[in-house]
Amino acid sequence: MPEFSRRLLLSRLRLAALLLLGVILCLTPYRHFKPASGVLETVLERDFISIHTRNTPTTYYEGRHGPTGFEYELMRGFADFLGVSLTLDASHHIQSALEAVRREGDLAAAALPLDLAQPDLIYSRPILELQPLLVYRRGLPPVTGIDGLAGLNIGTIRGAGTDRVLRELQAEHPELGWRESSEVEVAELLSQVESSDLDAAVVFEHQFRNNRIFFRGVERGFPLGQPLSMAWAFPAKGGLGLQQAANRFLHDLQRDGRLDKLVARHFGHDDYLEYVGARVFIAHLNERLPTYAELFREAARNTGFDWKLLAALGYQESHWDPEATSPTGVRGLMMLTLPTADEMGVSDRLDPAQSVDGGARYLRQVKDRLPESIQGDDRLYMAMAAYNVGLGHLYDARKITEELGGNPDRWEDVREALPLLQKREWHSRTRHGYARGGEPVIYVRNIRRYYEILTYVDRSQQQYLQLNELPNGENGEAPLFDIVAPIL
Known part of the structure; x- marks a missing residue:
């Protein structure tokens, strides 16, 4: 069996085991677990939960009426489920959120890919399917498969899970190389593709749907690899109590349809954007x-x-x-x-x-x-x-x-x-x-849709103005990436 196929099979078996554990944990209310000294007991005693997250349009941001975002709404709902208040540290990128939850804090919720290989961490049940997607600059020859990636200057976010998919693919396609950085976000990647600093980028499908209207020079390519799962991360040393409570909360949210509605509200724009002529x-x-x-x-x-x-x-x-x-x-x-x-x-x-x-x-x-x-x-x-x-x-x-x-x-x-x-x-x-x-x-439907787009643009305007200026390097260069070279 090829190395890539073996690793993919093991990854799927580990994910299946985690899902089974999540189902078992969801069958028992969290309050029935009484850890002697665990994170859940600490959270309930001090009456607040501390969460590490990221400041992005699809995770958490300050909206017109206060904090909002897909994961923020989940975090807020989970705090209410526990009957405690919520404190956030939104200064992180993915890697720093994971490091922070290992050292302190109760959980990390930052569009994290479920990764059973992460040391000292345990994960919740999957929240959202994450399909990696290759996008490329309009004007290039159509990129429809992995064979078309050779020679392209590709960028992605380190730790997002897209880099992991690229590494798995590189095992069978050694000519594949790319650039990665933990200091960039999706909008910046798309901006660099449009401005020719990159030829292509690997992001997640829902992220591209939310951002594509702002980057008309970026084309959808093709799905890359198998879908990943977004999940929350907890410190392993804190016991299973808080993880089990989160699993119960997410299970209830999925069972009664609230999770689907939340996903549609935050990530379901693409269908109607085509309808109204985005x-x-x-x-x-x-x-x-x-x-x-x-x-x-x-x-x-x-x-x-x-x-x-x-x-x-x-x-x-x-x-x-x-x-x-x-x-x-x-x-x-x-x-x-x-x-x-x-x-x-x-x-x-x-x-x-x-x-x-x-x-x-x-x-x-x-x-x-x-x-x-x-x-x-x-x-x-x-x-x-x-x-x-x-x-x-x-x-x-x-x-x-x-x-x-x-x-x-x-x-x-x-x-x-x-x-x-x-x-x-x-x-x-x-x-x-x-x-x-x-x-x-x-x-009324159209006005509501136009209003949603205008609201999204309004809250993102400063971010995109900064991206257009790109004053990130001392010489006016785009942010620096670490280069992952082909392994020919």
Whole structure:
């Protein structure tokens, strides 16, 4: 048996054994384990859990409403599960997080690949599948297989697991070489591919999905090797208590579907980005939005909305074209009807400042007129639907929702009823009659998607500005990598 195949088989057997152990541990509530002096007992006694993590868009970062990120939400949920508070050290890269949890702290949660060969550490059950992916610079000949990697300047993150896959492949493809560093993150790798400092990079599929809209010069290549598993790491000397508690928490999260929803919310953007035309949107974001961003910010200050939401609505209406005109006579950046413009005191619908201000005030007016029983995001989504289809038709849809046994105060129920306004059997019984009820459903969905992209861009803007400058070396060079040479 070839060395690579033997090592892969052993790796899979070790993973299977770990999974079996995780299942066994999940069958017993964590509180039934009473370690004489373990990490779990210490955590419960001192009333907080200390976690080492990384500051990345897919792990943990400071968002508009405070700390967020895929693993942060998991960490927060685990702390609540234990009934303790949470403290974080987010100053790490992967290797330093592992070293820190060996010395101190309770666990490491930093997009860590499950690695049974790590000394003095034990791991939780798998959390997320990590598929290594080769990406390359647009303009190069298509890279569709391992044979196409010879001679390419490839980069990856040391310790992320992608480097381990490359080493396993190198055993059967000795011509394979690459560069690796623990001091770079995914966005920086993609930036270097786009700027020709690297020809290609090996990252994980979900990371590329989250970042691809920012790097239009980077192409998806092909999956590399077998999927790995993301897991949490614990100090082996701390006993099994905390690991078992984490396994129970993750088991419950997976069983009731919350983990799938969390994964979809943080990593499920790619499907809809293609639907809304991501490249066109990003091009307009770079070329058009800067001209009008301050108008949206000013309107947001006056109306209490997030400026990015108003910008998303403006993009859905006109693609940020201040002279846009529809066949039905709505005009301008926010596509105001003539009656709405008159009501809002807008004298020139083609004036961007007047249009944005008038559109924002009209959305505020519509939202304020909704019944008080509609709260939170449901209220916002129904206000946006009414901006598109009119309040009268929205009220008709709410009435239909009630007739169907749904909750007229929940957007999730009302959006199912809106398309029925296109059917005579339903609209003939309403006060306001026929409406193209499917349109506001798509309208709200698109605005929410544009808003998500704008939010992601906004929180990442400083990071990408720094990447574009790349002042990392004394001579303006890209960050230094350690070179893993071919073994020919």
